[in-house]
Amino acid sequence: MREIVTVHAEVLVIGGGGAGLRAAIAAAESGARVALLSKVYPMRSHTVAAEGGAAGVAQPEDDLEAHFRDTVAGGDWLCDQSAVSYFVAHATAELTWLEHHGCPWSREPDGRVAVRKFGGMKRARTWFAADKSGFHILQTLFHTALALPSIDRFDEFFCTGLLVHDGVCHGVMALRISTGEPYLFLAPSVVLATGGAGRVYRFNTNGSIVTGDGLAMAWRAGLPLRDMEFVQVHPTALPGSGVLITEACRGEGGILLNAEGRRYLQDYGLGPETPPGQPRNKTMELGPRDRLSQAFWHEQRAGRTVPSPRGDAVHLDLRHLGAERLAERLPLICSLSEKHVGIHPKDAPIPVRPAVHYTMGGVPTSVDTSTAISGLYAAGECASVGLHGANRLGSNSLAELLVFGRAAGERAAARARAGAPPPPGSALGHAREHLCAIQALRAKKGTVRLAELRDAMGSIMDECFGIYRLGPDMERGLSRLVELRESWSDLELRDASERFNTELIAALELSCALDVALAIGASAAARKESRGSHQRLDAFSVRDDERFLAHSLVDYAESGVPAIRYGPVEITSYPPEERVYGGEAQVGDS
Amino acid sequence: MTVLEIQRYLPESDQAPRWQRYEVEGEPAWSLIDALGYIKDHVDPTLAWRASCRMGMCGSCGVLVDGVPRLGCEVFLRDLPDRPARIAPLAHLPVERDLMVDTEGYLRRLRAVEPWLQPSDADPVGPVGERLQTPAQQAKYLETAQCIGCMLCYAACPQVAVNEPFLGPAALAAAHRYLSDSRDHGHARRGSVQGLQGVWGCTLVGTCSEACPKGVDPAAAIQREKVRGALSFVPSLFVRGEDD
Numbered sequence: 031m032r033e034i035v036t037v038h039a040e041v042l043v044i045g046g047g048g049a050g051l052r053a054a055i056a057a058a059e060s061g062a063r064v065a066l067l068s069k070v071y072p073m074r075s076h077t078v079a080a081e082g083g084a085a086g087v088a089q090p091e092d093d094l095e096a097h098f099r100d101t102v103a104g105g106d107w108l109c110d111q112s113a114v115s116y117f118v119a120h121a122t123a124e125l126t127w128l129e130h131h132g133c134p135w136s137r138e139p140d141g142r143v144a145v146r147k148f149g150g151m152k153r154a155r156t157w158f159a160a161d162k163s164g165f166h167i168l169q170t171l172f173h174t175a176l177a178l179p180s181i182d183r184f185d186e187f188f189c190t191g192l193l194v195h196d197g198v199c200h201g202v203m204a205l206r207i208s209t210g211e212p213y214l215f216l217a218p219s220v221v222l223a224t225g226g227a228g229r230v231y232r233f234n235t236n237g238s239i240v241t242g243d244g245l246a247m248a249w250r251a252g253l254p255l256r257d258m259e260f261v262q263v264h265p266t267a268l269p270g271s272g273v274l275i276t277e278a279c280r281g282e283g284g285i286l287l288n289a290e291g292r293r294y295l296q297d298y299g300l301g302p303e304t305p306p307g308q309p310r311n312k313t314m315e316l317g318p319r320d321r322l323s324q325a326f327w328h329e330q331r332a333g334r335t336v337p338s339p340r341g342d343a344v345h346l347d348l349r350h351l352g353a354e355r356l357a358e359r360l361p362l363i364c365s366l367s368e369k370h371v372g373i374h375p376k377d378a379p380i381p382v383r384p385a386v387h388y389t390m391g392g393v394p395t396s397v398d399t400s401t402a403i404s405g406l407y408a409a410g411e412c413a414s415v416g417l418h419g420a421n422r423l424g425s426n427s428l429a430e431l432l433v434f435g436r437a438a439g440e441r442a443a444a445r446a447r448a449g450a451p452p453p454p455g456s457a458l459g460h461a462r463e464h465l466c467a468i469q470a471l472r473a474k475k476g477t478v479r480l481a482e483l484r485d486a487m488g489s490i491m492d493e494c495f496g497i498y499r500l501g502p503d504m505e506r507g508l509s510r511l512v513e514l515r516e517s518w519s520d521l522e523l524r525d526a527s528e529r530f531n532t533e534l535i536a537a538l539e540l541s542c543a544l545d546v547a548l549a550i551g552a553s554a555a556a557r558k559e560s561r562g563s564h565q566r567l568d569a570f571s572v573r574d575d576e577r578f579l580a581h582s583l584v585d586y587a588e589s590g591v592p593a594i595r596y597g598p599v600e601i602t603s604y605p606p607e608e609r610v611y612g613g614e615a616q617v618g619d620s
Numbered sequence: 621m622t623v624l625e626i627q628r629y630l631p632e633s634d635q636a637p638r639w640q641r642y643e644v645e646g647e648p649a650w651s652l653i654d655a656l657g658y659i660k661d662h663v664d665p666t667l668a669w670r671a672s673c674r675m676g677m678c679g680s681c682g683v684l685v686d687g688v689p690r691l692g693c694e695v696f697l698r699d700l701p702d703r704p705a706r707i708a709p710l711a712h713l714p715v716e717r718d719l720m721v722d723t724e725g726y727l728r729r730l731r732a733v734e735p736w737l738q739p740s741d742a743d744p745v746g747p748v749g750e751r752l753q754t755p756a757q758q759a760k761y762l763e764t765a766q767c768i769g770c771m772l773c774y775a776a777c778p779q780v781a782v783n784e785p786f787l788g789p790a791a792l793a794a795a796h797r798y799l800s801d802s803r804d805h806g807h808a809r810r811g812s813v814q815g816l817q818g819v820w821g822c823t824l825v826g827t828c829s830e831a832c833p834k835g836v837d838p839a840a841a842i843q844r845e846k847v848r849g850a851l852s853f854v855p856s857l858f859v860r861g862e863d864d
Contacts, residue, residue, distance in 0.1 A: 070670075070672065070678075070680070071680075071723055071727075071769075073678070073679065073768070073769050074670075074672055074673075074678040074679065074680045075678075076672065076673065076678075078673060078677045078678045078679075078768075079673045079675060079677050079678065088747070088748050090747070122748055123749075125748075126748050126749045126750050129750045129751060130737070130739060130750075130751065131736065131737050132736065132737030132798070132801065132803065132804070134758060134761070134762060134765050135750070137753055137754060137755050137758055139754065139755060140752070140754070141746065141752030141753050141754045141757070142746040142747060142750065142752065143746065143748065143750045162677070162766070164677075165677055165768070166765070169765070170737075173735045173736045173737075174736050174737075176730070176731050176735065176736060177734070177736040185723075208716065237672035237673040237674065237678060238671060238672050238674070239672045270649055271649075271651075271674060271675075273674065273675045274675070339649070340649060362677075365676070366675055366676070369676075369694055369696075370649075479661075480661075480665070481660075481661035481662070523665070524665045524666070525665050525666045527630060527632050527633075527666065528632060529631050529632060529716070529717055530668050530716060530717040530718075530720060531668075532660075532668045532669075533660070533665045533666065
């Protein structure tokens with residue numbers, strides 16, 4: 031066994047995307063010495079791919095209460111309302127903070143920050159930087175972090191486990207990808223900011239790095255995962271590649287058409303039809319993502335989708351926006367559409383179809399980002415702070431990264447200041463064993479091919495845990511996931527090298543993804559109702575507040591189907607109602 | 621079927637880079653990154669490269685395709701020539717393994733230009749506390765703010781190969797981005813970008829701008845900084861600066 035390199039820090043941040051960088055900056059500004067670990071260089075993190083924008087109340091006619099209500103209703107009442115209140119109250123200040131650090135938010139002619147309409151939002155409140163909002167947010171955070179000498183970056187370090195002993199987190203074990211060396215990072219505070227798990231599905235909008243590593247680590251360390259059955263399927267991605275075509279296309283006035291040229295969303299409770307180019311909040315194309323993806327499913331079943339070489343699609347028509355507005359507001363979409371499907375949206379509609387996009391569930395945290403393990407905090411997509419409920423509204427997650435990333439960094443720094451006990455010797459022994467086992471995986475003998483296992487997992491998830499779900503399909507999928515997870519230990523690896531052994535990293539990522547897939551599957555099969563993004567076509571096709579106005583909690587199991595428990599949803603001021611969009615949502619509004 | 625000749629280098633076993641030929645059963649709509657994935661999945665699990673977003677935003681997947689710096693996710697099999705395409709790591713940067721090149725040098729150069737906003741509290745603010753900036757003011761730096769750090773411009777720049785201290789196109793473009801931002805008052809940054817390690821190390825061949833996949837035009841940014849540097853030595857009585 032190679033010698034373990036030990037690094038001490040006050041605050042350890044795992045993940046260099048939006049939440050991780052914001053946490054690192056907040057911790058550093060609170061006076062802590064920060065070690066920022068990321069399996070990729072921070073500017074490569076998947077926050078970079080977010081397009082549409084970040085929500086924060088900014089217009090005089092808007093108010094926090096409206097943002098709160100939109101978010102709770104959008105989440106089909108599975109949100110923890112104090113988390114939503116905290117979020118809406120802090121989002122605007124964070125977006126402004128980002129502006130102060132250079133983020134090139136798109137502007138009004140007089141120099142004020144501009145906002146655009148977004149799905150499920152009653153007012154325009156989405157700040158945007160053309161259609162590269164995530165990129166500019168990440169870039170601004172990365173550049174800001176470069177200025178802070180108390181942030182030590184450990185780029186291309188793959189975290190393999192949390193060092194937890196008696197309910198206290200003392201650090202993490204990791205692998206330095208460039209050399210293959212085992213590392214032990216010790217710190218009184220650890221912030222998990224590792225993003226989501228879209229890659230457990232085959233057809234998704236996520237980058238190849240989005241494999242749920244942090245979710246699996248927290249789960250293995252003894253924390254339950256919460257609301258994992260709620261996986262957001264974005265309604266508009268390119269067929270074949272799954273490349274995201276932002277909701278901002280519709281916010282700017284784009285329309286969706288079926289094979290007959292009909293604005294089919296009016297047939298799914300989202301009408302009345304609005305004139306092309308004149309989008310109306312919470313209506314038609316500006317309905318929430320779950321409803322739009324479900325409408326596609328029905329259109330496909332009815333044979334009203336458009337066949338394309340890489341799968342059925344509907345048409346996203348942006349032609350009426352005109353070349354100038356497209357260039358100003360949606361330049362990336364124009365370029366992606368031209369490059370990937372050979373269509374410039376000024377000339378012809380873009381073929382789009384739903385693709386898995388976002389993990390609503392995650393590591394349960396309090397509003398202050400703390401978890402049930404002392405010293406462990408979580409923020410961003412890997413966390414379940416209670417903001418998104420059963421369906422996230424577009425543009426809430428970029429703001430979430432900032433609001434809760436900052437909170438995590440400040441909390442983590444405060445704990446580090448207060449001092450925490452060092453890890454006991456037995457914990458360090460456990461860390462050594464863990465790292466030893468990782469080292470032994472290189473070129474391990476076995477009979478299972480990594481790619482086959484990965485693709486089998488993705489196909490099961492696509493088939494059994496997609497837009498609509500059926501009890502028997504889910505049971506079948508679940509038992510298959512249990513088998514697939516077990517077969518990981520029989521994986522055959524053929525690369526024996528130490529430096530940049532990306533086969534080993536892929537195997538570790540797959541083991542995480544398999545855990546997360548199982549957590550999703552078990553949580554989905556157990557929820558016998560339909561809510562938000564979890565829709566069943568069997569006897570449980572409606573929302574059941576009597577039994578299931580509750581967070582699911584899936585507990586870790588070494589093997590077999592993990593057990594599900596339920597915990598209370600916090601409702602402070604907005605009791606459950608029916609979710610209404612389209613014309614009904616406008617009743618009483620000016 | 622597509623044939624790729626890929627430059628391989630395993631630092632633990634290869635003395636020098638070598639070429640290896642692979643056959644890929646792919647679709648015309650596949651990107652080069654999809655093809656590399658096919659090879660790793662079905663032919664050779666030791667092949668290594670960087671990639672993530674597959675939509676030209678994360679900047680991970682720069683490689684040379686027949687000698688031209690490209691993002692692997694923006695090269696599609698349908699666009700490759702009939703003969704085998706040669707895929708190599710980006711030029712002018714140390715090769716770590718196979719198609720992976722060292723990123724640290726770029727980040728060191730980037731940091732040297734202090735690429736962060738250095739604002740002033742005296743700037744006018746809007747209704748939510750944002751610093752006001754009109755679209756026209758924003759247009760002065762928006763193009764250079766699109767840099768994704770993919771380093772294609774370093775692979776294209778002849779000066780990077782021969783002048784080691786040269787900050788290079790992307791870092792200088794980042795300097796220009798902040799120096800052209802109406803909200804920025806970090807004028808000390810100007811010193812670091814003048815001199816031979818800075819804009820005066822550029823010989824104006826413009827290959828960086830041709831290589832840039834995001835339309836950043838580092839060559840133009842460098843020329844504007846040369847002008848800005850030159851003007852700072854000339855009394856303003858005679859010449860008016862472009863960024864007053």
